[in-house]
Amino acid sequence: MNDEQRWQVFLARDVAYDGQFVVAVRTTGIYCRPSCPARRPRRENTVFYPAPVEAEGAGYRPCRRCHPEQVGSASVQTAWVAQACRLIEAAADQPPSLTELADQLGLSVHHVQRVFKRVMGISPRQYSEAYRLGRVKASLKQEETVSMAMYEAGYGSSSRFYENGASRLGMAPTIYRRGGAGTQIRYTLVDSPLGRLMVAATERGVCFVSLGDSDETLDRALRGDYHAADLIRDDEGLGETVQVILSFLAGTRPQLNLPLDIQGTAFQWRVWEALRTIPYGETRTYAQLAQAIDEPKAARAVGHACATNPVSLVIPCHRAVRTDGSLGGYRWGLSRKEALLAQEKAHASDR
Numbered sequence: 001m002n003d004e005q006r007w008q009v010f011l012a013r014d015v016a017y018d019g020q021f022v023v024a025v026r027t028t029g030i031y032c033r034p035s036c037p038a039r040r041p042r043r044e045n046t047v048f049y050p051a052p053v054e055a056e057g058a059g060y061r062p063c064r065r066c067h068p069e070q071v072g073s074a075s076v077q078t079a080w081v082a083q084a085c086r087l088i089e090a091a092a093d094q095p096p097s098l099t100e101l102a103d104q105l106g107l108s109v110h111h112v113q114r115v116f117k118r119v120m121g122i123s124p125r126q127y128s129e130a131y132r133l134g135r136v137k138a139s140l141k142q143e144e145t146v147s148m149a150m151y152e153a154g155y156g157s158s159s160r161f162y163e164n165g166a167s168r169l170g171m172a173p174t175i176y177r178r179g180g181a182g183t184q185i186r187y188t189l190v191d192s193p194l195g196r197l198m199v200a201a202t203e204r205g206v207c208f209v210s211l212g213d214s215d216e217t218l219d220r221a222l223r224g225d226y227h228a229a230d231l232i233r234d235d236e237g238l239g240e241t242v243q244v245i246l247s248f249l250a251g252t253r254p255q256l257n258l259p260l261d262i263q264g265t266a267f268q269w270r271v272w273e274a275l276r277t278i279p280y281g282e283t284r285t286y287a288q289l290a291q292a293i294d295e296p297k298a299a300r301a302v303g304h305a306c307a308t309n310p311v312s313l314v315i316p317c318h319r320a321v322r323t324d325g326s327l328g329g330y331r332w333g334l335s336r337k338e339a340l341l342a343q344e345k346a347h348a349s350d351r
Helices: 003-012 052-057 074-090 098-105 109-120 124-140 146-152 158-164 173-177 215-225 239-249 266-276 286-292 299-307 334-350
Strands: 022-025 030-032 046-049 184-192 195-201 206-212 230-233
Touching (some): 022 052, 052 109, 098 109, 098 124, 184 215
Antiparallel strands (some): 022 030
């Protein structure tokens, strides 16, 4: 289609062409879908773009009446965000600034920041740090020294690593390399409506929540995750945290907003954050969660992220189910998952 044909489609408000192009208005700085019901501007004030990403890249903002950014733009945005990720990864030794990234993509700085965060759940800078930290963590298992690991991951100096990266490992890099040796973790064990409950925390926040049939099983699980840490039982110190979780299990507290100190990849964090947005008493399929983080083909990876959730209940992975409605897996047993969902549904209907 040429621009004159697009103009005629726009005049006719033909909904069949929604998603094929957008119409931007110079005088208002807004772009619309072809079928937008708003009053038509003058022809000389209009310009056409193939997709919302190009219009936003040129500085236009979406119409609040017809919401053109919600039609046919997800795949385009995902494609250039993927390109942005590759550019960041390729320059890990000296990550591009937001301005440099926008120039390479041919888009505005504001648009890159906003859409990247909408698609990835984190900013380009946070993605760069997460990527390099992932390389550090992998290298710390192989390199003989921390210095070798951080230089291999692209940190030009130790000061830059300790300023931007070390704090996000959750512990000092030398300690991480030794499997958490020297880290103090307090834990407690109590009865709950779903069996024995173990809660563990560092000074930063909760790092482990698990349900089980015996103290021995839960103890092995904690020591398996933190095999070299200094584990100290502290029933009194963790009493308030435990009561918050027990209130949740009793149905009197629909949300668990506890400070966390857990490790995860950028992808895992996106899945875990999506899980925490599921309303109390509701469920989402793994496919729906994959769609929610703009990774429609990653349902299996979403399931894995749910299975590796180290803080049961606080991150409600029990609310993720299969497409056919069956429960799927659950690290702490399907009977507990079924009971949790039934209880939440019952209490949600009472609210």
